[in-house]
Amino acid sequence: xxxxxxxxxxxxxxxxxxxxxxxxxxxxxxxxxxxxxxxxxxxxxxxxxxxxxxxxxxxxxxxxxxxxxxxxxxxxxxxxxxxxxxxxxxxxxxxxxxxxxxxxxxxxxxxxxxxxxxxxxxxxxxxxxxxxxxxxxxxxxxxxxxxxxxxxxxxxxxxxxxxxxxxxxxxxxxxxxxxxxxxxxxxxxxxxxxxxxxxxxxxxxxxxxxxxxxxxxxxxxxxxxxxxxxxxxxxxxxxxxxxxxxxxxxxxxxxxxxxxxxxxxxxxxxxxxxxxxxxxxxxxxxxxx
Ligand code: SF4
Ligand code: SF4
Numbered sequence: 001x002x003x004x005x006x007x008x009x010x011x012x013x014x015x016x017x018x019x020x021x022x023x024x025x026x027x028x029x030x031x032x033x034x035x036x037x038x039x040x041x042x043x044x045x046x047x048x049x050x051x052x053x054x055x056x057x058x059x060x061x062x063x064x065x066x067x068x069x070x071x072x073x074x075x076x077x078x079x080x081x082x083x084x085x086x087x088x089x090x091x092x093x094x095x096x097x098x099x100x101x102x103x104x105x106x107x108x109x110x111x112x113x114x115x116x117x118x119x120x121x122x123x124x125x126x127x128x129x130x131x132x133x134x135x136x137x138x139x140x141x142x143x144x145x146x147x148x149x150x151x152x153x154x155x156x157x158x159x160x161x162x163x164x165x166x167x168x169x170x171x172x173x174x175x176x177x178x179x180x181x182x183x184x185x186x187x188x189x190x191x192x193x194x195x196x197x198x199x200x201x202x203x204x205x206x207x208x209x210x211x212x213x214x215x216x217x218x219x220x221x222x223x224x225x226x227x228x229x230x231x232x233x234x235x236x237x238x239x240x241x242x243x244x245x246x247x248x249x250x251x252x253x254x255x256x257x258x259x260x261x262x263x264x265x266x267x268x269x270x271x272x273x274x275x276x277x278x279x280x281x282x283x284x285x286x287x288x289x
Contacts, residue, residue, distance in 0.1 A: 004185035008201020010172035013221035020261035026130040035136035036181035047128035059100035061118035068112035075104040121149035146177040174204040188216040222247040243275035
């Protein structure tokens with residue numbers, strides 16, 4: 001089972017819940033944890049993995065043979081992203097605009113474009129606390145497109161651990177990076193805060209998840225600071241509330257020290273496991289209906 005942990009924006013407690021869930025569940029079953037927030041991966045701070053393997057993620061990049069190019073401009077006409085432009089009969093390439101689709105190589109009538117490779121980022125694998133298998137993706141600095149790294153990360157995890165309980169910490173927001181991270185998940189936990197801003201972000205994330213047809217449930221973080229209309233929205237849309245994380249200063253302090261909900265004296269392991277049990281009940285009910 002693959003559980004994606006998402007939120008409408010950053011700082012909502014998504015990573016805190018994802019790592020706490022992994023640690024709480026690892027007492028009874030093997031867990032694979034995937035940090036797919038490739039622009040700012042931070043789950044390693046909490047899970048402290050020993051990294052054993054690192055792989056470079058590469059993507060197609062056109063190499064133009066000026067000796068063969070006759071300046072016909074077909075590649076520039078084809079490139080939807082304007083990464084290729086014809087100036088005075090010469091093709092100019094703007095790598096920061098290229099989406100690595102490979103189409104320019106196919107349309108070039110002179111065979112003047114060959115496949116080159118550009119590094120998009122890296123995937124890293126290791127063993128984390130409590131024996132959890134840890135994976136993360138890291139987007140190369142300055143590289144604007146996260147999905148390529150997320151795709152490779154998920155492919156590698158699926159190949160090695162197709163049947164292991166997998167928790168994916170998704171990128172924040174409702175962007176294409178979130179869609180790529182959440183795609184193929186069996187269930188998505190939407191973490192939100194009970195404020196008007198939390199509700200607005202929840203709506204955006206819910207819409208993205210719904211379009212993918214992935215069942216989801218909500219966890220309310222910082223419960224007690226307000227209402228924000230979260231309960232009404234969930235009721236209206238039929239989204240189950242899986243549980244709450246209380247608003248406590250001690251939780252914020254633990255987070256700042258790299259500790260999780262299941263660490264230390266103020267241990268919320270029982271509450272975290274209750275969220276997992278609620279998720280299992282919802283998925284079983286869904287499977288039976
Ligand atoms: S690979 Fe695709 S996006 Fe990149 S330059 Fe070629 S046609 Fe444009
Ligand atoms: S399609 Fe090929 S030959 Fe035509 S301009 Fe592009 S690289 Fe040159």
